[in-house]
Amino acid sequence: MRFDVITLFPELFGPFLTTGITRRAFEAGQVDVRLSNPRDVALGNYRRIDDRPFGGGPGMVMMAEPLEKILVEIQSQRQDQAPVVLFSPIGKRLDHADIDTWAHSQGAILVCGRYEGIDQRFIDRHVDLQISVGDFVLSGGELPAMVLLDAVARLQPGVLSDQESHQLDSFNPELDGLLDCAHYTRPEVWSEQPVPAVLLSGHHEHIERWRREQRLSITAAHRPDLIEIARQMGKLSPQDEQFLKNMAAARL
Numbered sequence: 687m688r689f690d691v692i693t694l695f696p697e698l699f700g701p702f703l704t705t706g707i708t709r710r711a712f713e714a715g716q717v718d719v720r721l722s723n724p725r726d727v728a729l730g731n732y733r734r735i736d737d738r739p740f741g742g743g744p745g746m747v748m749m750a751e752p753l754e755k756i757l758v759e760i761q762s763q764r765q766d767q768a769p770v771v772l773f774s775p776i777g778k779r780l781d782h783a784d785i786d787t788w789a790h791s792q793g794a795i796l797v798c799g800r801y802e803g804i805d806q807r808f809i810d811r812h813v814d815l816q817i818s819v820g821d822f823v824l825s826g827g828e829l830p831a832m833v834l835l836d837a838v839a840r841l842q843p844g845v846l847s848d849q850e851s852h853q854l855d856s857f858n859p860e861l862d863g864l865l866d867c868a869h870y871t872r873p874e875v876w877s878e879q880p881v882p883a884v885l886l887s888g889h890h891e892h893i894e895r896w897r898r899e900q901r902l903s904i905t906a907a908h909r910p911d912l913i914e915i916a917r918q919m920g921k922l923s924p925q926d927e928q929f930l931k932n933m934a935a936a937r938l
Contacts, residue, residue, distance in 0.1 A: 688718040688793040696721035711839035724752040745802035769814040773827035777816030782857035789841040798827030862921035867900035
C-alpha cells in the first residue's frame with residue numbers, strides 16, 4: 687500500500703517514520719510513504735504557494751495551481767486511481783472502522799493544508815474525501831496525516847510484537863467496540879497501591895471476567911453510547927447485561 691503525502695513541511699515526517707514500533711511497517715515497505723512538497727513545482731523566484739484571500743480577511747490561502755501540479759505528478763507515478771484525501775474540520779471523523787478499511791486498501795494521496803485553508807476550486811476539482819480527527823483546529827494537516835498513518839501501520843502483520851494486541855484495542859468492532867480495560871505491571875505494590883489481587887491469582891477464567899467487567903464499567907462511565915452500540919450488535923452476553931444492571935443499581 688502506498689500513501690503519498692502532499693505537505694509543505696516534509697521534514698516533520700522524518701522522526702515519525704523512523705521512530706517507534708510502527709517504523710517496522712514503514713521501513714519494510716508494508717506502508718510505503720512518499721512525501722511531496724508543492725513548493726517544488728511552484729513558479730517564480732520565491733516559489734510562492736499561497737496568497738491573500740479574495741474578499742479580504744485574515745491569513746493566507748494555499749493556491750490551487752501548485753497543489754494541482756504536484757498532484758498530477760504523483761498520479762502519473764502511481765499505478766492505481768488512489769483517492770485524494772484532505773484533512774479538514776468539515777470531514778467525517780476518523781474512527782477504527784475507517785482505519786481498518788485503510789489498512790486493507792491500496793493507499794491514498796493525503797493533502798495537508800496550511801494557513802487559512804486551500805483554494806476551494808482545488809477541493810472541488812480533485813478531493814474525493816475529507817477527514818477530521820476531532821472537533822478542533824490544528825495549524826496544518828501533517829499531524830492528522832501521521833495519525834492515520836500510525837493507526838494503519840500498527841495493523842500491519844508483524845508490526846506489533848503480539849499479533850493479538852490490536853484485537854483488544856479500544857473501539858475494535860471485530861471484538862465488541864468497547865474501551866480497553868485498566869493495565870498493571872511490576873512492582874506489585876507501588877506508592878502503597880497494590881495490583882488487583884485477581885491479576886495475581888493465576889486463575890485465567892477469573893482474570894478474563896475481571897477484565898471484561900473492567901471494560902464494561904469503563905465504557906459505561908465514559909462512553910455509554912458504545913455500550914448501546916455493542917448491545918445492538920449482539921456483543922453483550924446475559925452475564926454482561928446483568929453486570930451492567932447491577933452496576934447501575936449500585937449507583938442509585
